[in-house]
Amino acid sequence: MLTRSEEDHLKAVYTLLQEGDSASTKDIAHRLRTKASSVTDMLKKLAEKGLLKHEPYYGVKLTAKGRSHALQLVRRHRLWETFLVQRLGFGWDEVHEVAEQLEHVAYDKLTDRLDEYLGKPGFDPHGDPIPDRHGRIRERKTHRLSACATGEVVRIAAVSETTDGLLRLLDAKGLRIGSQLTVQEVHAFDGSMDIKPKNGSAFSVSKEVSHHLQVEPA
């Protein structure tokens, strides 16, 4: 059994490794609003429990066991988000916090029943894939909007769930998961780009914004 704090650290490691190529002590600390020294302690502990390999000063890698456990957390988190949006009528920009708490309720039967109740959804309200009970994820070939070239026509596949401001911005522009858009122009000097939604008027987004938008070919 893992404590809540252990689970938080494990998930942070998993998420950072997903997003980039490494999970630095500093980044984990920042994500968990704690200090680097606390993270080092916890990494040591998780390593002892066989959930990850910790090479001091070099970095951290998840073991199969650690990855599996992290995937369960991700699964629960995304199922609860789906429940909150689909059934309780929450906005997709207000469910993260709550799911962050609900994900720690560890009871397989509950998770599986919830999964069935929601119709075994493949993706959560932000477009992120929901691992099945074995931790398997439905893979898609998405890329960042920021990596798109002028003229590309794409569909929004997913949005970083931790970016509430972005979620509200998309809402305001009428964009949803699945919305199509065309890249009209990419500005080299600041990485911003002009995009035109299929049924709407064009506007400009910063590099920051386009970085957090996952898209797939339309």
Next chain:
Amino acid sequence: MLTRSEEDHLKAVYTLLQEGDSASTKDIAHRLRTKASSVTDMLKKLAEKGLLKHEPYYGVKLTAKGRSHALQLVRRHRLWETFLVQRLGFGWDEVHEVAEQLEHVAYDKLTDRLDEYLGKPGFDPHGDPIPDRHGRIRERKTHRLSACATGEVVRIAAVSETTDGLLRLLDAKGLRIGSQLTVQEVHAFDGSMDIKPKNGSAFSVSKEVSHHLQVEPA
């Protein structure tokens, strides 16, 4: 903000005061599977936070603030139990533990939305009343089956939710919340009684069992 442990202690106090007339340090400790000395510490802490009055050696009383907080916990617990049984198809004998965890997720909007989603139920699957968002409880005039006399015809109103064995026994006998039964005979020497469900054959229940069954006049 209360910690999980503080909430557990507060709810234990509330529940014991509901069930009997006092909440002894010993009983709280027993209920929380902890030791009396730990409970004393926590009572001191809750008293400092203004949730209860603690007269050393004499006992404990909830303040309005403490009662209100406890009622929120009870509300969340019973709403989740209702959700688990009504929507996820759990048996009423297997939801207590899980609800015990879910009740600590404190987020008013979630609680209220869940309440609406379930149709603002007045009672949970065990027949216990669910406090509304203001902590108000729908009162009924129930009494214990063990207090019934020969010949009384009653309806089952509620069953102590912590008694899994009893819940399964009732299931096995085909009894539900709302089932009618007649008290056929009360045996003075051990307090056991013979009861006959409206649509079933008579059987005998121990004093222990009849003590945990709340009934109302049929």
Next chain:
DNA sequence: TTCGTGGATTAGACAAGCCTAAATATCGTC
């Protein structure tokens, strides 16, 4: 190659919650 810098770790302190053992209080009974 050497050094400076910033990230990572260690050392040591602290609060929260829990425990055991010892001291203290209450209460029913004689």
Next chain:
DNA sequence: GACGATATTTAGGCTTGTCTAATCCACGAA
């Protein structure tokens, strides 16, 4: 009213998870 049984509290210690401050290490620039 004193005594013994039982409940309660206090004293002191342990573990967990956090922190700050100090130290250690890697790595890129000169």
